[in-house]
Every structure is written in C-alpha cells, then in structure tokens.
Amino acid sequence: MIAIDGPSAAGKGTVAHALARKLRWHFLDSGALYRILALAALQRGIPLQQGSQVAALVPDLDIRFDPGDDDRDRIWVNGQDLTTAVRAETAGRQASQIAADPAVRAALLQRQRAFRQAPGLVADGRDMGTVVFPDACLKVFLDASPEERARRRHRQLRMAGIEAKMPALCEEIRERDVRDRNRPHSPLVAAPDAVVLDTTGFPADTVLSRIEALLTGPTDRLPRKAASGETDRKDSV
Ligand code: DC
Secondary structure (H helix, E strand, O other), rough: OOOEOOOOOOHHHHHHHHHHHOOOOOOOOOHHHHHHHHHHHHHHOOOOOOHHHHHHOHHHHOEEEEEOOOOOEEEEEEOOOOOOHHHHHHHHHHHHHHHHOOHHHHHHHHHHOOOOOOOOOOEOOOOOHHHHHOOEEEEEEOOOOOOHHHHHHHHHHHHHHOOHHHHHHHHHHHHHHHHHOOOOOOOOOOOOOOEEEOOOOOHHHHHHHHHHHHHHOOOOOOOOOOOOOOOOOOOOE
C-alpha cells in the first residue's frame, strides 16, 4: 500500500497513476470520489451543505474507473461517462466543500478502502496516509509552490480541452488550500511518517524516479514512526 498525499495540483495524480502502472498495482484517485459525489448531489438538487443527505447518496453510486491511454482513467458513474465533468475545476471546488463534512468523509471511507486489493494499491488524495490507509508501507507528501501548481493545473486542463485563466486558477488553488488544510476533520497534513517532497521545478518523471528510489532503498521503504519532537522528513526532489 502506497499513499500519496498533497495539496491540489501538486502532481499527485500524474505521479501516483504512473507509479501504479509501473508496479502493475491498482490505483485510487480518491479526489474523484469526492468530485463524483458532489456532482451527484447537484444533479439531484441536494445542496452541498447538507452533508448527511449528500453522504446518503454513496450507496447508490456505481463508480467505475477505466484505464485510458493517457495518465487519467475514464470515469463512469451509473453507466454515464462523467470524465469531463469530474475533471472540471468547478467539480474540484464542490468536492472540497462536501469534503469538510464528517458524514461525507465517513460514507466514503469504506469505498476507498475497498480499492485495496492484491497485488497492491497506490492511492492519491489528502488523507490517504493519515486516515484511510494509516498502515501504508510508503507515505509520500508531494508539495509545490502555489504558482507552480497553478501552472501545472493550467497545462493539465488545456490538454483536456478545458480553458481556464491563470489568475482565477491561482485564486482557486489558494482557496482550496485554505479549506483543505483548515477543516477540523481529516485536514490536509503530512503524516508524521511521510516523506515530504517539494516538487517545485521538477518534472513528473523525476518525482516518479525519486519515489521509486524510496521504494527500493534499503531503509526508506520501511514504515517509520516519528519519535516525539522529531520533525518530518523533508526533502526536495
Ligand atoms: O485531488 P482532487 O483535486 O481531485 O480533490 C478534490 C477535493 O476533494 C479536494 O480539494 C479536497 C477533497 N478531497 C479530500 O478531502 N480528501 C481526499 N482524500 C481527496 C480529495
């Protein structure tokens, strides 16, 4: 079990997906589950602030991820291809809103854990290493400057045929950072035993190689508990 967490647009999706492919392991894009749930709530006219009503939709959602040729899977929900809607920035913002509700987080917990199957799972999100898979054998926290993350998101959206303006993206990323880091339930934070990598200025390939090195390194792949007073492992790629 490998957990890859970090803020919005830190490159987690690209790197985690590529790693899963290389290892021939399963892949969980946990953010997509929050996005899908937000979209499903809006489709049914449920206000996003109504956490318990939103959470109650989870059992009705038949979600399938189909591996595509690129670094993103196609996403099917109850037989409908929702890939484009799920990837849109608005869905990310809506996901971040419902994600602050403990009922929503609890409803998605088992869904996420069910992805853990042999031979292994690479999971990307905000609380993979802290809450959903606390026993992961490798936990990585990927970070990058907000400006770099906005640039990456811009490029990613353009490649998906979605137009977005840089100032708006920067603002969006900053807003989401504040919400995801400051919510009382499962806030975005590096697990004490996570390897923190600042990926600013480094391409995805380099980040991937760094994580692979952690996996094969003699000591790095071992689970590690921080002793009291010990700081996180911080590293740049
Ligand atoms: O990774 P993403 O941008 O697709 O995630 C969208 C939002 O979903 C993110 O801003 C916060 C929420 N989320 C979460 O709270 N916990 C996760 N494990 C994954 C996503």
